[in-house]
Amino acid sequence: MAHSADQAPVPRRFARSGPLTGTIRVPGDKSISHRALMLSALCVGQSRISGLLEGEDVLATAAAMRAMGAQIERGADGIWTVHGVGVGGLMQPAQALDMGNSGTSTRLLMGLVASHPITAMFTGDASLSRRPMARVTDPLGEMGAEFNASPGGTLPLMVRGISPAVPISYRLPVASAQVKSAILLAALNTPGTTTVIEPVATRDHSEKMLKGFGADLTVETDADGVRHIHVTGPCDLTAQDIEVPGDPSSAAFFIVAALIVPGSDLTIENVGMNVTRTGIITVLEQMGGQIERLNARTVGGEPVADLRVRASALSGITVDPAIVPSMVDEFPVFFIAAAMASGTTVTSGLDELRVKESDRLATMARGLEAIGVDVEEREDGLVITGSGGASLRGGGPVATLLDHRIAMSFAVAGLASEQGVNVDDTAPIATSFPDFLNLLDRSTGAA
CATH class of the missing domain: 3.65.10.10 (Enolpyruvate transferase domain)
Known part of the structure; x- marks a missing residue:
């Protein structure tokens, strides 16, 4: 049933990859x-x-x-x-x-x-x-x-x-x-x-x-x-009869991966586009991310679209705290995008991240430091100075503290790193995205 602390950890190294290409579907919301x-x-x-x-x-x-x-x-x-x-x-x-x-x-x-x-x-x-x-x-x-x-x-x-x-x-x-x-x-x-x-x-x-x-x-x-x-x-x-659209929180990992891995051109089908959930797309577009919405439609009262994402040069931004509720779960992987951007990204109003599956501000700050990213942890956010598109150093191991989103975020970071990124435990990923590792291998051609 549920993954717990007494199960043996499943460590893995995530290495630099080729571009993410093709068409994928993420699991239901x-x-x-x-x-x-x-x-x-x-x-x-x-x-x-x-x-x-x-x-x-x-x-x-x-x-x-x-x-x-x-x-x-x-x-x-x-x-x-x-x-x-x-x-x-x-x-x-x-x-x-x-x-x-x-x-x-x-x-x-x-x-x-x-x-x-x-x-x-x-x-x-x-x-x-x-x-x-x-x-x-x-x-x-x-x-x-x-x-x-x-x-x-x-x-x-x-x-x-x-x-x-x-x-x-x-x-x-x-x-x-x-x-x-x-x-x-x-x-x-x-x-x-x-x-x-x-x-x-x-x-x-x-x-x-x-x-x-x-x-x-x-x-x-x-x-x-x-x-x-x-x-x-x-x-x-x-x-x-209900048709569940694809989860924008799960799609976020592949959106960021395709933006930061050179040469990527990836289509993610059937993603829920409820405006209360798409803050991550808004801020990545503000940074210069190329994210195209195709085939927009409504399924079961919820807006849905296919997203075409291409590798992009990202620039640091100051994130408006008003957008936090519409991307609260996506900040861990957003911090990876910020680490690859030019200039500085400033976030605030993120107190809620301290009471998630882990204290996500502290856990992400430690992990980013471990792979060579310039990060400052503040009371209610992180300030990240990016690499300007250069590969991250990598290294680790990164401590995930049984948090599925931390594990997936550093898996994405590994794809754009010199040395690869060692993640201490990938087992918790099954709580929200059981097929994540297979899908990642498939879209990067590693499978």
Whole structure:
């Protein structure tokens, strides 16, 4: 199941490669995959999901929904079918729900459980068990759910749901799609109208999908640009056929690789282009990256396009902190692009990166230093002076601290390095992108 600290590490050296060429597809979007399983499990009837990301995080969500009564099966054709229990129909799980490394599964499922009359114990791996949960348990507690957490508000954590729960109006103190989504999911089985007030817009997959499944959801934007999201429950959800677009967070590793490896011309098909997720493309284009959107279309309410990426001379920029929520997961690989650019790249407003799978600011700063990059770590960001397109020195080993995105980012750095880059553990990559290493070898001609 989930990769954990007690599994043997799988080190690997990533060496300089030829150009990335041809056409690839990245796995299904992780955020949408989680939500597709959860919402399908709350419908009456059968939903079908194609393109589901089959990484460990999403499989943890599937296992949890099965434990609470949904029937979930994967067909030989790769299409998943879900027979749901209906809103209000979640059953008491017989044992603890093991979330592995998945913060999204944990926080969203706490929202689901909070408004059902069941009790669930959430456990996770060493990395997940360090991550803060109070940001979710505080608002859900206002709705009437009870929580017994480990010291510091972390996993293992027991949730006692309540039905009927109490509708609340909650202003997000920190931009977080997970907190917003947890409250909206709790609202599905709560009589009355629950409101989430979102001062800074975050990814809106939950709102789009809840509407698609038939929830009574409205969004208003006030004069100050603040979003007010209302759900009136209890809701009946209608089973759907869902096609999951490719994950822009996974595509980001190949976008950066193609930009920094000379001679590359790579097409990445079927990438989700939801504007709340494409900040990485915006900033790479600001740096001079050639990224062409082809065949733009809408799939299941989500915008999708094929991306043609060509090797480009990048220039350092100062990243506007306002764009952070739309690329929060892509900063590790963005820092690799910055390391190859001309001049200095300055980032700020990245406090959230300190509470991800690892402290991503500190972990990336140490790793960049280990491969010869000029980097300054500040309280809320990194300042990177790039190589001007010259190959990175390389070396290592880089410590990934069980963080899948750190491992993939330094794999990309190795492709544009003199000595190659030694990554201490590639096993965590399976949490979000099981086929990453094969796809990387194939697109660089190493396979």
